[in-house]
Amino acid sequence: MLSDFPIETLVHVISFLPYKDIIEVMLLNKQFNEKLCKDQYLWKMLLHRDAMVIADDYAFSDTCQLFFDVYKKRYLLLRKLDNYLDELSVEHLSAEIIEVDGGHPFYDDLFTKDSRAIQLLELLLGRLERYERDSKYTMLTRAFYSSYVKAHLLHVDLSYRLGIYFSKNCHELMSGALMIAEWVAAAYNEVIPSTSIRQEIERVVCDAKRLMLHNDTVETKLRHINKAFFEVNNFGRVPNEDYYNVSNSRVDRVLMVKRGIPLTLCVIYHEIARQCGLQLLPINFPRHFLLGYRDPDNGDRMGFIDVFDGGKLLSRSQCLELCPVSQIPDSDEYFQVTTVTVPNFCVLDVTVHDIL
Numbered sequence: 393m394l395s396d397f398p399i400e401t402l403v404h405v406i407s408f409l410p411y412k413d414i415i416e417v418m419l420l421n422k423q424f425n426e427k428l429c430k431d432q433y434l435w436k437m438l439l440h441r442d443a444m445v446i447a448d449d450y451a452f453s454d455t456c457q458l459f460f461d462v463y464k465k466r467y468l469l470l471r472k473l474d475n476y477l478d479e480l481s482v483e484h485l486s487a488e489i490i491e492v493d494g495g496h497p498f499y500d501d502l503f504t505k506d507s508r509a510i511q512l513l514e515l516l517l518g519r520l521e522r523y524e525r526d527s528k529y530t531m532l533t534r535a536f537y538s539s540y541v542k543a544h545l546l547h548v549d550l551s552y553r554l555g556i557y558f559s560k561n562c563h564e565l566m567s568g569a570l571m572i573a574e575w576v577a578a579a580y581n582e583v584i585p586s587t588s589i590r591q592e593i594e595r596v597v598c599d600a601k602r603l604m605l606h607n608d609t610v611e612t613k614l615r616h617i618n619k620a621f622f623e624v625n626n627f628g629r630v631p632n633e634d635y636y637n638v639s640n641s642r643v644d645r646v647l648m649v650k651r652g653i654p655l656t657l658c659v660i661y662h663e664i665a666r667q668c669g670l671q672l673l674p675i676n677f678p679r680h681f682l683l684g685y686r687d688p689d690n691g692d693r694m695g696f697i698d699v700f701d702g703g704k705l706l707s708r709s710q711c712l713e714l715c716p717v718s719q720i721p722d723s724d725e726y727f728q729v730t731t732v733t734v735p736n737f738c739v740l741d742v743t744v745h746d747i748l
Contacts, residue, residue, distance in 0.1 A: 399427055403434045407441070411467055414438075428460075435459035443522065444470070446514040469512060470519055472498050477523075477534045477541065502545075508552045510545060517542055539581045546578035565674070566593070566643065566663035569656070573642040584644045592647050593660070597667045599624045609689045610670065611705060617665055618703035626650055627657065629700050654680035654700040661699045672697070679714040682706070 406414055406428065418425045428434065436459045439445050444466045476498040502510050510516070520538040550571050557568050570586065577584050599620035604613055621627050630640050630651040639645040643659055646652035652660070658674060658681045665672045665683075673684035675696060683697040696706040698714070706714075 403431055407434060407437055430458065432459050435463045439463055443518065444515060446512065466512060466515055472501060473516060473519060477537050480537045510549050513545065513549055516545060543578045543581065547575060550575045565659050569643045569659045573644045576642060589644055589647055593663055596620050596625050596664050600664065600668055610685060610687050613668065613670060614685065614697065614705060617668060621661060621664060622702050657699045658683050677711060
């Protein structure tokens with residue numbers, strides 16, 4: 393009788409079985425069901441065996457959640473994903489099916505109860521990427537459609553995250569710019585290495601902070617940031633002949649090649665200054681984007697930074713000299729904070745239009 397075997401031996405043998413066979417064993421009698429259902433070690437091991445582990449799992453304790461329930465939920469979701477991929481065919485592949493929410497029952501089961509956040513997105517993307525790169529584990533049709541479905545899932549998730557970002561009026565321009573870059577990258581089946589991007593920014597921040605003293609004025613701190621940004625890390629303006637390349641509007645690409653247009657350079661510079669304790673203001677100046685700052689050491693005077701020209705600190709009159717041909721009048725329309733400073737939504741809206 394199976395019930396005569398030690399539970400440890402049974403668990404070891406059962407761990408080699410597929411999920412469906414394990415369920416059949418559990419149905420043999422009530423004792424098996426209770427023992428196997430509550431065996432945290434078994435189901436934790438199966439999660440790893442079947443590549444169903446996500447980052448949040450490492451926060452679980454053995455008492456807070458049954459891993460059997462976790463496994464069952466993920467197994468059913470991945471089965472739905474497989475069925476959806478199998479239903480797609482060359483004749484039915486279209487923007488209406490792949491890119492519209494609710495176009496298939498599969499999408500209706502993805503979202504959390506009270507929001508449009510995709511449940512277990514990391515798990516779904518991991519399985520799709522596995523299908524794409526390793527034909528050993530999948531049929532060719534699944535491998536073909538995986539890239540389309542993955543791009544759509546990323547776009548749906550990013551739409552939700554961007555909606556939250558704008559509703560909170562977040563001051564981190566970089567977060568929004570990175571989400572837009574992720575959106576574009578997904579369309580080209582690319583994955584943005586967010587960790588390495590954050591590390592690149594942190595490296596510039598550390599270089600700038602090493603130069604700063606506690607009692608430095610705002611302009612002195614900005615000069616230190618300029619040195620770290622332009623001299624130490626070699627950021628600069630993109631060549632004129634490559635100015636309209638779409639990659640110049642993606643902050644991830646600019647951080648990689650260290651050349652960009654005024655808008656993307658301003659977004660990166662803005663984030664570095666924010667982490668250094670300076671709140672800069674994006675300025676929609678007619679010539680190109682600038683950054684503004686208030687100098688408390690000079691009566692809260694408004695100053696400007698031309699990031700596209702090596703971080704040059706400019707006064708109001710010097711800003712006007714940037715447009716000698718159009719001869720912009722010395723009007724408060726261009727220099728009052730309430731009208732010159734554009735909200736994050738507008739900055740990122742310009743970024744999207746540049747990309748498109």
